[in-house]
Amino acid sequence: MGIPTILDTDIGHDVDDVWALAFLLKCPELDVKLITTCTGNTIYRASLVAKILQLMGRTDIPIGIGIPLDDNPHTHDTWLDDFDLDQYPGKLIHDGVGAICDTIMVAKSKVSLICIGPVPNIAAALARQPAICDNAKFVGMHGSIYRGYLNAPKPAREFNVMTHALACEAVFKASWEKVITPLDTCGNVILDGERFARIREAAKQQGSTSAASICLENHLLWFKATCDWPILKRMDPQLQSSILYDLVAVYLGFTEHSLDMETLSIVITPDGKTLIDEQGQYVRCALNWHNKNEFLDLVTERLISAPVSSCISPQD
Template sequence: MTIPVILDTDIGFDVDDIWALSFLLKCPELDVRLITVCSGEVRYRAALVAKFLTLAGRTDIPVGLGISTKPNPQTHANWLGDYDLDNYPGRVYEDGVGALCDTIMLHQDAVRLVCIGPLTNIAAALQTNPDIVNHARVVGMHGSIKRGYLGAPKPMREFNVVQDIAACQAVFKAAWPKLITPLDTCGTTVLSGENFQRIATSPLETNKAIMVNHYDWFAKIAEWKRMNSLAEHLDVNKQSSVLYDCVAVYLAFASDWATIERLNIEVNDAGETVVSDQGNAIDCATEWVDEDAFLKFLSQRLAS
């Protein structure tokens, strides 16, 4: 039996979301019922999702516009081109938060709510219909517990949390099952060698789209002072960027290659995710059991 899934994504800034979207569509374990977009200019993000779904032959999946927030750079604009969301043959919900609530409540089995962006939409959904906590499980890419970006030996404030701290606090406090991949595990997830070349040389249109956005994203971040070190750390022709969000997609249906610990996590007002007696019980992927196996699996799924 497949698992019903809703994806909530901030696709179009960091490039890992488009990798995660493709991975999601390649997982037969998961039945994608809705994709909502969050943060920044949501019509741009929805258009990216719609164009990719069209390319993948998955226009059966509806797209929902979430809550717009302060804009951030549109790193996928070149690939998007003049694509118009109005031309998407599938269904587009202007009220993505309402569609998210309705989709959750339609299912008797718990929907996996895969959250790979700031939690603005999810917090709004909790306010719209608090009963969704009884019908969904949250799987997210959020936080940093013992390690930070690129495996740094100390926790750091993680982007998705910091972009909407209050929303993350609300979602983490809500009484639904929660499973996250913090930077401790997802912060080192890079395809290289054969795993990367399998995608870079793939004839599939979805993988060609990934690679266009891969190169465009690296070109963009090379212009940003804050991202220079990352651009220098990774070789654009030999490896992917850090594919944080792909780990959350994997955890929606399996966890064999990761160590899962139930920890009491508090999101403080600085956006730090700390283990605390005042925290809420959250299952956290804190270590890899076999990261190499996951990376090979991810690459093979994307190339399939």
């Protein structure tokens, strides 16, 4: 079996979470034990997770509903359509924080806790059960060390840190192993050219239950809902993806092979900066790519691989 894995996601605003979840489900290195939804309307987010799991035949994975805080626009409502979470055949856990604690504590080997949104769920889990640090590794799409959004030469206050910065500070101060992809490496990940064309073709050939189709449908409908965002003004959604920040965190859940890593002493400030400071905690940071094409090819190959033909039964 693969590495026991939990995904904590704020799926339903930026579309990169959809791509990350689809990629995660195509990674045999990761044995997904739980997916939790964080911040905003966590029931809406859980509905998106549930629809994707049902389409991809993975209703065996429990869904934990996290803490609802600071809602943002529901940019995936059109794709979600009339999906009814009450009719979902898989396991729903309304105490998502408790589910995180329980899943980590019973795991037979160290859990990759992959976090691709703000981290109030994780801070709450640490407060409830500090011993989770002993059996989990925090893997996050968080921060900005030397470069900011769109490869800007100065670091920025990154969204997942800035939103609930005190929760992020608690998570980074915890004693577990910490690995992050800051904007330095995740802020320039786009699928375009032949890779994007192959995803479009796979979506057409494989149908609505495929990872490629789920990603492409969400991508196109999300773009219609967000095309007034300044960052998207020059983007042609028929030719490329948006920036897929969260894919890199999933990749780090099982390998660092294509990345240049450095261990830095990091502090999170109350206003959401990610600073190198000798008073901080050691964090392994993905600062550069040494083979980005290898990573993009891996993502593409997995997303276009044929769907599993039958559904796995839900876990007891």
